[in-house]
Amino acid sequence: MDQKQLFVVGAGVVGLTTAIRALEAGYKVIVFAEIFPTDPKSLKYTSFWAGANHLSFAESGALMEVLEKDTLNEFLDLIKQDPLVPAMTRTHFGLYETLSGAQERLHHLSQFYPDFRSLDASECPAGVVGEVVAGHSWTTICIDVPRYLPYLLERFFKLGGQAFRTTIPSLSSLVSANERAPMEVFSLNSSNNPQTPTLNPVAVINCTGLGAFSLQDVLDTDVYPTSGQTIIIRAPWVQPSITYYFANSDISYIIPRQSGDIVLGGSWGVDDWHATSRPEIAKAIKERGVRIYPELLPPGKREKGDINDLDVIAECVGLRTSRKTGVRLETTVLEVDGKKIPVIHNYGHGGGGYQSSWGSAKHVMKLLRELD
Template sequence: MPDSHLDVFVVGAGVIGLSTAIRALEAGFDVTIFAEWFPGDEKNIAAASCWAGADHVSGIAASDDLMYTLEKETFDELMKLLKKDPLIPVMVRPHMRYTQAVRPDDKLKNEHLSRFYSDFRLLNASELPETVVCGAMFSTLCIDVPRYLPYLMNRFVASGGRAFRTKLPSISALFSEKDRPPLTAFPATTSTTPPTFSPVPVINCTGLGALSLGDVLDTAMYPTRGEILIIRAPWANRDCTFHWEDGHTSYMIPRQSGDVVLGGTFQPDDWHSHSRPETVQLIKQRCIQAFPELLPSGTNDLEVIEECVGFRPTRKGGVRLEIGSLAGVKIIPVVHNYGHGGAGYQSSWGSANLAVELLKSVVQASNVPTTM
């Protein structure tokens, strides 16, 4: 399955679109990606993937069966890739979770984490920093985002995928000569000939774009604003989260490059796309207190190289991973794969697996025309 090559369009080239497109190629489909933003472009507020940390720390939301499966499959897949090629931009690191005040859901959280990460353990009192009342540690994965996205793009292209840059007013515009915006072939793809635009299945991986695409208009989508700092600290070798007594969370995520991501904020429905000076100061002060090893020796300030803001593509009711239809269009089968909020990296391969399973069932059910 499929027995002859079948065109499939993927809309979106963030971590979800790329992982899904790779999986669809591996399943034997001829895949073309259409997107406004691609890895290698300047960072863009409309593409969450370029702003992420990113680490794999399963949240309590993953205690529901779907998210648990998506995150588990992703963890296992990244470990498998790392075993095959230790040079891929993913690192195994110890994760420390510090809490300043015991909160009602702590017990549940620890139970969830211990189910998920095989070496999870609670820290002894002697291992806790001053002011911390409880802590836990386990091994997890840190993904070096500026290297990982081009790695995915290169993998897609090397496997024969095609890609075109375009900003779509709607998904169905792809199939209308009158409404289709101009397309520019992604430079590195081997084939720059656009596919035939007869109705073929589409996988919608547009993240927050699903809010404004004319035939999706998913009003359950909203941004969760994340403000972060990127600093130089090549000596940092652990991934940490620090939950403050006042409810604020600080985190540090080391990258292979020696940069470290410091966070941060989780601000629902806040569309402010630039950093706020007071938030920058807050992140700095808190991270210096929580993770003092980040200060370069003999100094009392961090070496900040970038202040960033990204919008996590969040969805009321959780990720949309299902067969759907486009408003007003019956002939185009569509699989939706968007709304991953703050967990798109850690659920990417699991989401891709499920989206391709759904794609196969769409193809079987709809008798879509083949290209060969």
């Protein structure tokens, strides 16, 4: 019996995770993308610029809450089962200078994370300096993004996945005999040379992120970018994951990676396509981080608190795929050359792509089963 052929469009964290789940479900999966994890860094490849840890943004009872919960459980299992997965558990500390306006969110977090607990002042992580009036902790997942994306890609190929590099004006251009986009094989192994895919997949999975805004047969005007600026520093002695909420509504976050690098953030620029680091934002991120956690500085340089002593590796800007109406996980139909091909949309996760990736893939599998 021939395998059912499935097209996945997009090779970011959502696309690759979905492709892996589909392969495990027995589909023949082909990924189409302009950019892959092993390519040079590009602003277009938004997954590379993520932090990333697991900090639920969802509203209680919303679909996103289910996606995040399923993903948290999957990561916890992965870390136990696969010592090579570039992710780790860490205690996350949420620290507040004021609780004004935070009660609803804290209630959600207390219901979401099984080991969520309130802290007294003596339980703040060692080294934190600030006017903390309340704190909470729980177990989070910290993902080493530059290693995790190639890990997913390798896992995809080991399961038998195939990939093609292409730039498409529309989803239709993948399945139309009249307007098929040019493409070339993408592989980590030169011996892997698949034939050009047929034109009849059982479905197309749209994981194009911000691309959904401009694809001619999607044109989702609800999609917009939310820029995020971060600083990557070298500080392998830093262990906790921290989000610090200032009384003036500023936020500072610290995310450790397996490699010993630290992600220091952050910023949120709504509908902002700016592609380069802004010096004033970079300076503010460093100052806030050092102010509340001098341990970011090398030993012997903490008392002075000079941000110029940070061991900065990179200043980064990424674009989160935000969507006015939230994540899009639904099925539509593409009519091409007299054929009707189901399209399952899987994008619009905002800043939660990693922390909802496995749950989103699970939901796509549910939508695929409903097509039978």
